[in-house]
Amino acid sequence: xxxxxxxxxxxxxxxxxxxxxxxxxxxxxxxxxxxxxxxxxxxxxxxxxxxxxxxxxxxxxxxxxxxxxxxxxxxxxxxxxxxxxxxxxxxxxxxxxxxxxxxxxxxxxxxxxxxxxxxxxxxxxxxxxxxxxxxxxxxxxxxxxxxxxxxxxxxxxxxxxxxxxxxxxxxxxxxxxxxxxxxxxxxxxxxxxxxxxxxxxxxxxxxxxxxxxxxxxxxxxxxxxxxxxxxxxxxxxxxxxxxxxxxxxxxxx
Amino acid sequence: xxxxxxxxxxxxxxxxxxxxxxxxxxxxxxxxxxxxxxxxxxxxxxxxxxxxxxxxxxxxxxxxxxxxxxxxxxxxxxxxxxxxxxxxxxxxxxxxxxxxxxxxxxxxxxxxxxxxxxxxxxxxxxxxxxxxxxxxxxxxxxxxxxxxxxxxxxxxxxxxxxxxxxxxxxxxxxxxxxxxxxxxxxxxxxxxxxxxxxxxxxx
Amino acid sequence: xxxxxxxxxxxxxxxxxxxxxxxxxxxxxxxxxxxxxxxxxxxxxxxxxxxxxxxxxxxxxxxxxxxxxxxxxxxxxxxxxxxxxxxxxxxxxxxxxxxxxxxxxxxxxxxxxxxxxxxxxxxxxxxxxxxxxxxxxxxxxxxxxxxxxxxxxxxxxxxxxxxxxxxxxxxxxxxxxxxxxxxxxxxxxxxxxxxxxxxxxxxxxxxxxxxxxxxxxxxxxxxxxxxxxxxxxxxxxxxxxxxxxxxxxxxxxxxxxxxxxxxxxxxxxxxxxxxxxxxxxxxxxxxxxxxxxxxxxxxxxxxxxxxxxxxxxxxxxxxxxxxxxxxxxxxxxxxxxxxxxxxxxxxxxxxxxxxxxxxxxxxxxxxxxxxxxxxxxxxxxx
Numbered sequence: 001x002x003x004x005x006x007x008x009x010x011x012x013x014x015x016x017x018x019x020x021x022x023x024x025x026x027x028x029x030x031x032x033x034x035x036x037x038x039x040x041x042x043x044x045x046x047x048x049x050x051x052x053x054x055x056x057x058x059x060x061x062x063x064x065x066x067x068x069x070x071x072x073x074x075x076x077x078x079x080x081x082x083x084x085x086x087x088x089x090x091x092x093x094x095x096x097x098x099x100x101x102x103x104x105x106x107x108x109x110x111x112x113x114x115x116x117x118x119x120x121x122x123x124x125x126x127x128x129x130x131x132x133x134x135x136x137x138x139x140x141x142x143x144x145x146x147x148x149x150x151x152x153x154x155x156x157x158x159x160x161x162x163x164x165x166x167x168x169x170x171x172x173x174x175x176x177x178x179x180x181x182x183x184x185x186x187x188x189x190x191x192x193x194x195x196x197x198x199x200x201x202x203x204x205x206x207x208x209x210x211x212x213x214x215x216x217x218x219x220x221x222x223x224x225x226x227x228x229x230x231x232x233x234x235x236x237x238x239x240x241x242x243x244x245x246x247x248x249x250x251x252x253x
Numbered sequence: 254x255x256x257x258x259x260x261x262x263x264x265x266x267x268x269x270x271x272x273x274x275x276x277x278x279x280x281x282x283x284x285x286x287x288x289x290x291x292x293x294x295x296x297x298x299x300x301x302x303x304x305x306x307x308x309x310x311x312x313x314x315x316x317x318x319x320x321x322x323x324x325x326x327x328x329x330x331x332x333x334x335x336x337x338x339x340x341x342x343x344x345x346x347x348x349x350x351x352x353x354x355x356x357x358x359x360x361x362x363x364x365x366x367x368x369x370x371x372x373x374x375x376x377x378x379x380x381x382x383x384x385x386x387x388x389x390x391x392x393x394x395x396x397x398x399x400x401x402x403x404x405x406x407x408x409x410x411x412x413x414x415x416x417x418x419x420x421x422x423x424x425x426x427x428x429x430x431x432x433x434x435x436x437x438x439x440x441x442x443x444x445x446x447x448x449x450x451x452x453x454x455x456x
Numbered sequence: 457x458x459x460x461x462x463x464x465x466x467x468x469x470x471x472x473x474x475x476x477x478x479x480x481x482x483x484x485x486x487x488x489x490x491x492x493x494x495x496x497x498x499x500x501x502x503x504x505x506x507x508x509x510x511x512x513x514x515x516x517x518x519x520x521x522x523x524x525x526x527x528x529x530x531x532x533x534x535x536x537x538x539x540x541x542x543x544x545x546x547x548x549x550x551x552x553x554x555x556x557x558x559x560x561x562x563x564x565x566x567x568x569x570x571x572x573x574x575x576x577x578x579x580x581x582x583x584x585x586x587x588x589x590x591x592x593x594x595x596x597x598x599x600x601x602x603x604x605x606x607x608x609x610x611x612x613x614x615x616x617x618x619x620x621x622x623x624x625x626x627x628x629x630x631x632x633x634x635x636x637x638x639x640x641x642x643x644x645x646x647x648x649x650x651x652x653x654x655x656x657x658x659x660x661x662x663x664x665x666x667x668x669x670x671x672x673x674x675x676x677x678x679x680x681x682x683x684x685x686x687x688x689x690x691x692x693x694x695x696x697x698x699x700x701x702x703x704x705x706x707x708x709x710x711x712x713x714x715x716x717x718x719x720x721x722x723x724x725x726x727x728x729x730x731x732x733x734x735x736x737x738x739x740x741x742x743x744x745x746x747x748x749x750x751x752x753x754x755x756x757x758x759x760x761x762x763x764x765x766x767x768x769x770x771x772x773x774x775x776x777x778x779x780x781x782x783x784x785x786x787x788x789x790x791x792x793x794x795x796x797x798x799x800x801x802x803x804x805x806x807x808x809x810x811x812x813x814x815x816x817x818x819x820x821x822x823x824x825x826x827x828x829x830x831x832x833x834x835x836x837x838x
Binding site: 001002003004005043045070071074075076093096098118120121122123124167168192193196197198199219221222 | 262264266267270299300301366367368370371372373374375376377378396398400401402418419438441443444
């Protein structure tokens with residue numbers, strides 16, 4: 001039976017992993033390569049690495065880092081952070097990543113999505129849409145690690161991405177990030193219903209029940225989370241975890 | 254020597270790493286001489302069918318592959334796009350394939366485009382339709398990793414090795430004599446995938 | 457090769473001496489420790505008093521005590537005892553040095569969840585500890601896991617101070633660990649800073665290290681006490697492992713300390729193959745004396761290397777990559793002459809000279825006599 005993917009999303013700052021709340025208050029989580037090793041042992045489905053300062057600093061995520069992950073990871077992984085052109089994507093894929101995650105460039109150079117999909121195949125191109133609610137409760141899109149915003153509607157933007165050839169969409173709620181309050185199911189569902197592409201929900205997962213809700217109510221094709229996989233307990237101790245095979249089976253039955 | 258054919262598409266390193274894990278030396282190459290000397294092949298691939306065929310043509314290796322695979326019966330294992338290329342023709346780019354398997358590659362035609370998103374991306378299990386020597390220790394309960402928008406339709410049912418259900422049953426693996434191919438990625442399918450690759454290596 | 461009749465300590469152990477009966481001075485150290493901390497009824501009483509004191513100083517603080525937890529047998533069993541048998545409410549503290557194995561992480565999660573114990577982790581900046589590990593290796597010293605050891609000690613005290621807790625319990629067990637020769641394990645803050653000055657590439661901005669003075673201050677004035685609980689409590693490693701596996705689904709990782717890959721490398725390869733140090737001679741001897749294994753079994757186990765060549769081959773690429781060493785760089789380091797902690801500045805000369813005099817003061821800071829003092833009594837380190 002088809003089982004949706006469960007995907008840890010790891011944020012990179014300099015050479016270390018960090019975790020945030022609402023894209024702020026970054027805490028150091030540790031060495032990324034050891035995290036990969038542990039996720040290997042836990043048979044995690046897939047990993048996503050996002051370099052959160054790359055775009056702002058006008059540079060690409062470190063290829064040396066991608067190569068190191070490629071050497072160690074037993075599962076497919078996607079990489080994002082400062083990707084601006086076809087050469088960037090080619091370098092990243094050559095260094096072992098299966099897919100690339102595009103964020104800022106999707107707003108600043110939308111045509112690029114098409115070029116990327118044509119060159120490498122849609123299934124290699126993931127667009128990450130970061131969404132924040134404004135004062136009136138309306139969704140607005142943000143990028144460059146939520147430092148810039150545009151007033152576009154996330155649903156229309158997702159449809160545009162589909163049109164331009166993206167293979168997958170991650171829909172991330174900035175407000176819910178790191179809060180354990182549950183996904184923004186309404187947002188995820190609206191996007192999932194408006195495109196025929198797989199949609200991955202991200203932001204706010206508090207426990208495994210949220211994963212079930214994200215698929216059943218949110219109509220997502222896969223679930224992603226950050227805090228849930230790296231923190232444990234009331235003091236947010238850093239401990240990497242991932243559901244067991246039987247937990248995964250029960251989650252989506 | 255096991256040769257992983259490099260025609261510019263697909264994550265060759267992953268496949269190479271898996272063979273290394275099995276203590277098998279493999280070589281990534283598109284060199285005619287290397288292909289000539291090979292005793293086993295892997296044809297990986299992710300991307301557009303048309304580009305795949307064009308790249309193979311540009312590299313001038315289709316003739317030697319025909320000779321090795323069809324005439325000399327050198328075992329070959331296709332992965333994802335690689336398997337699709339074995340077919341006669343694909344809708345993707347309306348393009349002719351290698352024609353080694355009597356099959357057509359079509360886009361997923363699902364009944365509910367919201368419920369069944371395309372590409373089919375994620376974990377799914379398999380049903381073995383026809384046994385073959387690579388079935389050792391392969392469990393139908395195991396999940397394998399899929400990422401594709403197109404799948405094969407086989408004219409000859411005896412070519413179908415495995416099927417998988419995603420809205421409907423589709424061909425997820427083919428085999429005919431020395432030609433094997435999976436739609437899923439064994440190199441990304443953890444232990445079950447590794448077992449499959451091991452079975453191919455042990456041939 | 458002369459081997460102690462009471463264990464497996466042999467001629468290669470630094471400073472070993474045999475009496476006319478073939479008994480070594482290391483056996484004496486172990487016997488003295490066992491006499492001072494006999495466990496049994498006396499141990500129970502001593503422990504009872506400790507628990508009483510823990511409860512009396514607790515006041516309105518959330519936690520009674522701090523417990524260092526690694527995912528290994530000792531600490532996992534200890535937190536079980538503290539919570540379930542002695543009704544204490546510990547705060548478990550784990551140090552993440554970037555090398556924890558999946559088994560260790562899983563064990564920590566399993567135990568803290570099952571026992572409903574709060575967990576605090578301290579994640580050392582990986583670039584900083586990597587730099588320090590490299591320093592110790594470039595200095596060609598035997599104990600390259602020193603930075604982690606020193607960090608753990610600091611973190612335990614810092615956390616105790618932060619939480620207003622007076623007692624730190626650790627799972628160290630001399631009956632299964634013995635006393636390693638100082639030459640094989642010595643480390644202190646003074647030496648760490650010196651080595652970092654010599655070989656360090658990046659600045660240490662966040663590395664947790666408290667000075668000896670601060671340590672004294674915490675112990676003497678803040679009255680924070682660090683106690684190895686198994687000096688007093690009955691504890692048998694194998695039985696504990698079986699219990700943990702059956703009751704909690706805890707998983708075993710192989711040899712002592714193999715829950716951390718760097719420690720496994722440090723003991724199993726670096727010390728074993730470069731310095732010809734086999735720490736198991738000490739640990740197995742201690743276990744022979746405490747009745748956990750027979751002398752024959754110990755002699756047999758020691759014949760095989762702690763880290764098989766096949767396993768090492770699998771791990772070495774990963775390890776060198778993580779440390780940032782190329783194969784050539786590592787080969788150079790491996791070939792450089794072995795040094796001892798004596799070759800670099802440290803507090804050691806002070807301790808060696810003054811230990812008898814400072815014990816009355818030290819005893820107020822560390823309630824349990826440091827094992828090194830027992831070693832001073834039995835042997836000279838020249």
